[in-house]
Amino acid sequence: MASEAAATRRLPRFSRTERLLHWTHASAFFALLATGLILYLPSLSTVIAHRQIVKNVHLYVAAAWALAVIAILVVGDRRRLAADWREIESIDRDDRRWLRGRHAPQGRFNAGQKLNAILTVAFALLFALSGFFLWLGERDHRFILAGTGTVHDLLTLFSVLLLTGHLYLALIHPSTRHALRGMTLGDVDEDWARRHHRKWVDAEQSTTAP
Ligand code: HEM
Ligand code: HEM
Numbered sequence: 199m200a201s202e203a204a205a206t207r208r209l210p211r212f213s214r215t216e217r218l219l220h221w222t223h224a225s226a227f228f229a230l231l232a233t234g235l236i237l238y239l240p241s242l243s244t245v246i247a248h249r250q251i252v253k254n255v256h257l258y259v260a261a262a263w264a265l266a267v268i269a270i271l272v273v274g275d276r277r278r279l280a281a282d283w284r285e286i287e288s289i290d291r292d293d294r295r296w297l298r299g300r301h302a303p304q305g306r307f308n309a310g311q312k313l314n315a316i317l318t319v320a321f322a323l324l325f326a327l328s329g330f331f332l333w334l335g336e337r338d339h340r341f342i343l344a345g346t347g348t349v350h351d352l353l354t355l356f357s358v359l360l361l362t363g364h365l366y367l368a369l370i371h372p373s374t375r376h377a378l379r380g381m382t383l384g385d386v387d388e389d390w391a392r393r394h395h396r397k398w399v400d401a402e403q404s405t406t407a408p
Contacts, residue, residue: 207388209402211380215274216282220381222270223322226263227357230256230325234354260329267322282306286315292397306398314364321357324349 212220233256237249271279285306292302293309307315328350335342367374368381374394380386392399 208385209388209391209399210384211386211391212384213275213278214384215270215278217381217384218274219267219270219279222266223263223318226259226266227361229259230263231354231358233259234350238351238354257333260326264326286312303396304394304398305401306395308394314360317356317360321353321360325353325357328353 233252236252237256289309289312290305292304293312295302296304296309328346331341331343331346332350335346368378369375376386376390377394388399
């Protein structure tokens, strides 16, 4: 009996570099969110008496996150990441129709994913910049910039809202959660890919056709 797995045709979706970058960023983000919330919420910082320890963990994770992302960008498959970014920043006519709620064929990333990726990168840079000035301002008071803490807090709020939608689509929504296979094992069912990312599947097949 041919197994179901053998009958299902799969398409490679995310390379090792892409998965490593995603999970490195996600793990650091959760650690920074957890430690940041303990620092933010007065009730939690009194329960956890050692605020300074939590703050140090927040800062060490931030430094490790920045170094890890830079290392992946230097050592990983840069051509692939550059191609991802080119695709993400090109919002075409189909994307604009999709964003207006119409049916329109989508490429490797749909328009919502493109916006999610652009905001994730922008937020990461702003987190790092505002966090750096919070850190520097404590050491040298000339660098205390009004509103830096508010920027850091607002970024936390917006990222959590964005992440809630992302997690719902990645883990719960029945029609999209198959994507998790791509981000863990690296490939997805061709039928699923055709339903969600038709232009990507067509382009892949035209380049691999004999
Ligand atoms: C490179 C990245 C980051 C750096 C350098 C950084 C640095 C800092 C610093 C220096 C503080 C001040 C600690 C204090 O004295 O209270 C802080 C607080 C905080 N951070 Fe970060 N952070 C970074 C990323 C993040 C991320 C990704 C999140 C959330 C997902 C986050 C959430 C928070 C929160 C909620 C606070 C508490 C702010 C408050 O007390 O009003 N941080 N961070
Ligand atoms: C348990 C946590 C997470 C899960 C299960 C998850 C799952 C996924 C999956 C399945 C994809 C691929 C979607 C596709 O097929 O195109 C993806 C992409 C992505 N993820 Fe995550 N993710 C998690 C955490 C995060 C976090 C914390 C961030 C950023 C703060 C993040 C940012 C992104 C971005 C920017 C993409 C590419 C654009 C998109 O698909 O929206 N993810 N994630």
